[in-house]
Amino acid sequence: MKKYVMAGAISSILSYQACVLAQENQSKSDFSKQSYFLDGFSRNNLDQEKVALSTHASRLVVQLATDYQQGMAIDWADYLFSEKLDGIRAIWTGDRLITRQGTPISAPSWFTDDLPDYAVEGELWAGRNRFEHVMSVVMDDKPDDMEWGSIRYMLFDLPNQPHDFVTRFDALVRFVDQTAAEHIQYVAHFPALSESHVQSLLTKVDQNGGEGLMLRKMTGGYDLGRSDNVLKLKLAIDAEALVIGHVEGKGKHEGRMGSIVVKTDDGKVFKIGTGFTDKQRGTPPEIGSLVTYRYNGYTKNGIPKFARYVRIDKSKQ
Structure with missing residues (x-):
């Protein structure tokens, strides 16, 4: 042995x-x-x-x-x-x-x-x-x-x-x-x-x-x-999604990006509005870019819960 x-x-x-x-x-x-x-x-x-x-x-x-x-x-x-x-x-x-x-x-x-x-x-x-x-x-x-x-x-x-x-x-x-x-x-x-x-x-x-x-x-x-x-x-789960849109910010984020709209490989579409710095909101991930987001489980409709932005995956573009 x-x-x-x-x-x-x-x-x-x-x-x-x-x-x-x-x-x-x-x-x-x-x-x-x-x-x-x-x-x-x-x-x-x-x-x-x-x-x-x-x-x-x-x-x-x-x-x-x-x-x-x-x-x-x-x-x-x-x-x-x-x-x-x-x-x-x-x-x-x-x-x-x-x-x-x-x-x-x-x-x-x-x-x-x-x-x-x-x-x-x-x-x-x-x-x-x-x-x-x-x-x-x-x-x-x-x-x-x-x-x-x-x-x-x-x-x-x-x-x-x-x-x-x-x-x-x-x-x-x-x-x-x-x-x-x-x-x-x-x-x-x-x-x-x-x-x-x-x-x-x-x-x-x-x-x-x-x-x-x-x-x-x-x-x-x-x-x-x-x-x-x-x-x-991992305590939280990381996944990737394609950016398909931007949503204008409101309140303190007026005049810049409030959230991004993403689509997963299995066709789920949802918004990610947290995890961004002020600088990133000024120059958000481009439409068509691949981003990593972090989440904790799923809703009853299969949408990632508490999804927050992590980074752009430039190495996988």
């Missing part, structure tokens, strides 16, 4: 501070003290050839998380959890950096020089509540060295490798530990002890401005498309 060891002391109940909250300010050496390791695994066991990522209609087919529903029948001992980072998911194919949609990312050469000659996957991230900053830096065709200095490549998987997640992640940790590049790090993972344990951490993540948690099945392979091997937990 494979033995799993957490470097450092193991607590029966992992504190939030020890697991999640500190991640934003940790250095690479700090990360290596916390990660999950697999004894006796040699990185040489991995196929070191460049991995050809599966493509379909010019879009990458990557592993996608399934939304966790409370009460789901899962064995918590089979899963590791990590904080869900609010950045841009990016795949290094072995010779170029691209988004999940296959869009090339014009990163400075120094940013990718230390990446391996096989595929790795992670999040381009600059800390909590800085998605708009990451978007403006990463999606710029003319990379700014100084701006890219604020971006970290937070690795979490090796796509298309024929191994379980713990084996893939262990190899990823070993790679990161061997590179001197401080901007290349890995997302720390920890044991999911129970549903109540994870739900309590999820609440604390939300209170501290985090986006949510991810659960990865330790024995899970890298499935292409939606998979139960990766579960996504």
